[in-house]
Amino acid sequence: MNVAANEPTSEPHRLVYAHPADLRRASRTGDFAEQTAGQCPGALQANLVILPKDAADEFLAFAVRNSKPCPLVGVTDPGSPHLPMLADDLDLRTDVPRYRVWRHGELDDEPTDIADLWQGDLVGFAIGCSFSFEDALIAEGLPVRHVEAGRNVPMYVTGRPTEPAGRFQGPMVVSMRAMPPDAAIRAIVLSDRQPLAHGAPVHIGDPAALGIADVMKPDFGDPPVIEAGDVLVWWACGVTPQRALQAAKVPFAITHAPGFMLVTDLLAEGLTTFPTRASRRVPRSTT
Amino acid sequence: MNVAANEPTSEPHRLVYAHPADLRRASRTGDFAEQTAGQCPGALQANLVILPKDAADEFLAFAVRNSKPCPLVGVTDPGSPHLPMLADDLDLRTDVPRYRVWRHGELDDEPTDIADLWQGDLVGFAIGCSFSFEDALIAEGLPVRHVEAGRNVPMYVTGRPTEPAGRFQGPMVVSMRAMPPDAAIRAIVLSDRQPLAHGAPVHIGDPAALGIADVMKPDFGDPPVIEAGDVLVWWACGVTPQRALQAAKVPFAITHAPGFMLVTDLLAEGLTTFPTRASRRVPRSTT
Known part of the structure; x- marks a missing residue:
């Protein structure tokens, strides 16, 4: 895993980014639009749910009440696409390799960024994954x-x-x-x-x-x-939570596409509570 | 569990000593000769094996090689009946409520103390129990x-x-x-x-x-x-290890009687390595 930070390295089956910041940058620029399994070993990957404020309030309560299937890793301020507790540079509008846009519970689109769909009342949730x-x-x-x-x-x-x-x-x-x-x-x-x-x-x-x-x-x-x-x-x-989201038929929602996860700077191992800015992060290679 | 340290307290099914030192003292004086399940909640209880030096050396290797069934908690110096790492006052000759004496793999006796059987070449082993x-x-x-x-x-x-x-x-x-x-x-x-x-x-x-x-x-x-x-x-x-001991038919060995365990001052939870004198111990009540 000690590879030059901005160069994907050859692994048995595929190219793997070592540091999440590099994978996110590649997602942002369109250079990376693949599934994230195996990427950035050790980094916490997360499910993404984005909802307008009124539905977001209910969804937050749902996640808290069902922490085993919906372990909350992060939540944005309304209107902010940033989650500095998970990564300083993180932008939810561009940093996930593929998104799904939902309207009234129906899949509407699968874009690689959602910059033009962003609204001032949206709240983003990062939810732990397996x-x-x-x-x-x-x-x-x-x-x-x-x-x-x-x-x-x-x-x-x-x-x-x-x-x-x-x-x-x-x-x-x-x-x-x-x-x-x-x-x-x-x-x-x-x-x-x-x-x-x-x-x-x-x-x-x-x-x-x-x-x-x-x-x-x-x-x-x-x-x-x-x-x-x-x-x-x-x-x-x-x-x-994805199924609950579809069944609720909220007018507008955005999620990650299955397998195309949000990759955070947090180390997966040892996180037991909602992280703080002081949480352990994936170290950047200095080579 | 905050009871006067030297008084057994009434629990649903039986009298329970709160602190291991009190149970050991009662074993020593003959006031306690029962099984130890449920006694001294939180304290590490242990299987006891006592062997002459030559067999003890082989048994120590056996325990190290089979740490899952034989987790070593303590071992005495040859000839010493004391295990100060497990409790300062511990005397293996008197502090277990009932012993078994084995000769050539056959059960010979079930005494409540072994003071008269002690020899200068004996080595005692404390082995974790369930x-x-x-x-x-x-x-x-x-x-x-x-x-x-x-x-x-x-x-x-x-x-x-x-x-x-x-x-x-x-x-x-x-x-x-x-x-x-x-x-x-x-x-x-x-x-x-x-x-x-x-x-x-x-x-x-x-x-x-x-x-x-x-x-x-x-x-x-x-x-x-x-x-x-x-x-x-x-x-x-x-x-x-008890079965291995019997099958080896060593000329002389002493163990605890099944269920009549060695109760130590160590706290069971959190011990991950062979304990040191600084290990956490069962706190004595000050009431």
């Missing part, structure tokens, strides 16, 4: 089968309701990773250390306990890879 | 079914070998606690924080993966209480 704890699992050599297979993680709508707030409600969505029992034990311990990346699992074992009829038929993502002897491990998923 | 992490589970309201049912924990000889050292070898023994999936997740996180009480589980789920044919027929302890939807959670067990 990429950083997957990094921790992979760093310990634990099998993350969908990554190994080059697939998207399988996600499922459960029978467990969220705690509603205003217009926002609906079922909890979970992601599932199958792994051998000893890896599952270690994955539980490691993910518990990253409460802003959904923390410890919400369930292990039987899908029926979550109201899931067929583990091989996820509602989102790709079918799982499950090997003999694997335990099914289920984590709360950031798709939960 | 009582302290069970305390942590109960303190969080997680179900510990064998405790609720007033039974002994079920223990099983597995098909997994230990790493041998000299005369000491044999299979790993595990204890099993069945609980709902969400409690199992929390139990994994909590027990991982107590590496000197066997740490995180070694397995979850299928008994067959450990070479266990019938979960309802443990090799030691009582049959388990398993409720619908429970996950089986398996921890390395301090019976592992």
